Amino acid sequence: MKRNLFRANIVRLAGYVPGLQPGEQKVIKLNTNENPYPPSPRVFAALRGALDDKLKLYPSPTADGLRQKGSEVYGFRPEEVLVGNGSDELLSMVFRAFVGADDVVTYPWPSYSLFEVLAGIQGAQVCPIEYHADYSLPEELFSNHAKLTLVVNPNSPSGTFVSGEELYRLAGSLSGVLVIDEAYVDFAEEDCLSLARECENVIVLRTLSKSFSLAGLRIGLAFAPEELIGGLLKVKDSYNVNCLSAVAGEAALLDLAHMRTNVAKITTTRTRLVQALQELGLEVYPSQSNFVLVRISGASAADVYEELEKRGILVRYFNQPRLRDSLRITVGTDAETDALLRELKASIPET
Numbered sequence: 001m002k003r004n005l006f007r008a009n010i011v012r013l014a015g016y017v018p019g020l021q022p023g024e025q026k027v028i029k030l031n032t033n034e035n036p037y038p039p040s041p042r043v044f045a046a047l048r049g050a051l052d053d054k055l056k057l058y059p060s061p062t063a064d065g066l067r068q069k070g071s072e073v074y075g076f077r078p079e080e081v082l083v084g085n086g087s088d089e090l091l092s093m094v095f096r097a098f099v100g101a102d103d104v105v106t107y108p109w110p111s112y113s114l115f116e117v118l119a120g121i122q123g124a125q126v127c128p129i130e131y132h133a134d135y136s137l138p139e140e141l142f143s144n145h146a147k148l149t150l151v152v153n154p155n156s157p158s159g160t161f162v163s164g165e166e167l168y169r170l171a172g173s174l175s176g177v178l179v180i181d182e183a184y185v186d187f188a189e190e191d192c193l194s195l196a197r198e199c200e201n202v203i204v205l206r207t208l209s210k211s212f213s214l215a216g217l218r219i220g221l222a223f224a225p226e227e228l229i230g231g232l233l234k235v236k237d238s239y240n241v242n243c244l245s246a247v248a249g250e251a252a253l254l255d256l257a258h259m260r261t262n263v264a265k266i267t268t269t270r271t272r273l274v275q276a277l278q279e280l281g282l283e284v285y286p287s288q289s290n291f292v293l294v295r296i297s298g299a300s301a302a303d304v305y306e307e308l309e310k311r312g313i314l315v316r317y318f319n320q321p322r323l324r325d326s327l328r329i330t331v332g333t334d335a336e337t338d339a340l341l342r343e344l345k346a347s348i349p350e351t
C-alpha cells in the first residue's frame with residue numbers, strides 16, 4: 001500500500017501479541033492460563049437447550065439474564081453490573097470511556113501487555129511504574145493524576161497478590177478511575193469486589209475464561225457504582241454478548257461448586273509444582289493464580305522455552321525487561337505438570 005491511510009497512533013502501534021494457539025498439533029498447552037478441566041455439565045445442557053429458533057433474534061442488549069445472575073451471585077444490583085464479550089472487551093470499553101488523546105494511563109509493571117495497546121489506540125500516553133522486586137505496589141503509583149490506573153490482582157505474569165487494604169488506600173488516593181482486573185482471583189485467598197461497592201472510582205473486572213473454563217465463549221463481568229456502569233453502557237456495542245454465551249454464563253454461575261472443585265484441584269497441583277521447581281533450585285514468585293512465574297538459572301530462559309517447545313510443551317516467554325530470565329507456566333493437570341517437570345529438567349543442563 002503506497003498511501004498511509006491510518007491514524008498516526010495506529011501506525012505507531014505494535015498490536016497485542018496473544019500466546020500461541022496451536023491448531024491440531026498435540027502439545028501440552030501451558031502458555032495462556034486456560035483451565036485444563038472442562039466447564040460444568042450444566043453449561044453444555046444450557047447450550048443445547050438454547051439451540052432453537054430464537055437464534056434468529058438479536059440477544060438482550062445487556063445480556064439481562066446473565067447480568068441478573070451475576071448481580072445475585074456477587075451481591076450487587078443489576079445496574080452495578082456490565083456483561084462483556086470477555087473482560088478484554090470490558091477493558092476496551094473502559095479505555096474508550098475514560099481515556100482520550102494525550103491523557104495519561106498508568107499501571108504497576110510488568111503486567112498485562114494489552115493495556116499499552118489499548119492506550120495506543122486512544123492516542124494516550126502510558127506511564128508504567130515498576131513494581132518493587134517482590135511485586136508489592138510502588139509508592140509512586142499512589143496519588144497519581146492519571147485518568148486511568150489499572151492493577152491486575154493477582155497480577156499476571158507474576159502471580160503475586162496485593163491486599164485489599166493496599167488497593168483501598170490506592171483508590172482513595174487517586175483523582176481518576178481505578179480498574180482492578182481480577183481475572184485470576186478465584187485462585188487467590190481473598191478478593192477486592194467490596195471496593196466496587198465502597199469506592200466511587202473503582203471498577204472490578206471478572207472473567208469466566210479462567211476459573212470457569214469458558215475462555216472460548218468470551219464472557220466477562222464488570223462491577224462498579226451505577227454512575228460508572230451507566231457511562232460504560234454508552235460506549236458498548238449494541239449487542240456485545242451473543243445469546244449462547246449469555247446462556248452458558250448464567251448456567252456456569254448456577255454451578256459454583258463445579259468451578260470451586262476445579263480450582264481446588266488446580267491450587268493443589270500448584271503447590272506441588274512450586275515445590276518441585278524449588279527443589280530444582282529455581283526461584284518461584286509466590287502465586288495466587290493458576291500459573292507460576294519461575295526464574296530460570298543454569299540456562300537462558302529463551303533457550304529453555306525453545307527446548308520445551310521442541311519437546312511438545314508450550315509455556316510463555318516474555319522478551320521484556322525484568323522477565324527475560326523467567327518463564328510463565330500455567331498449572332495444568334497432574335499428568336501435564338509431571339511432563340512439564342520431566343522435560344524442564346532435561347532442558348536445563350545444570351540440574
Ligand SMILES: *Cc1c(COP(=O)(O)O)cnc(C)c1O
Binds near residue numbers: 086156
Ligand atoms: C485472561 C485475562 C483477561 C482476559 O479475559 P477474557 O475474559 O478472556 O477476555 C483479562 N485480564 C487478564 C490479566 C488476563 O490474564
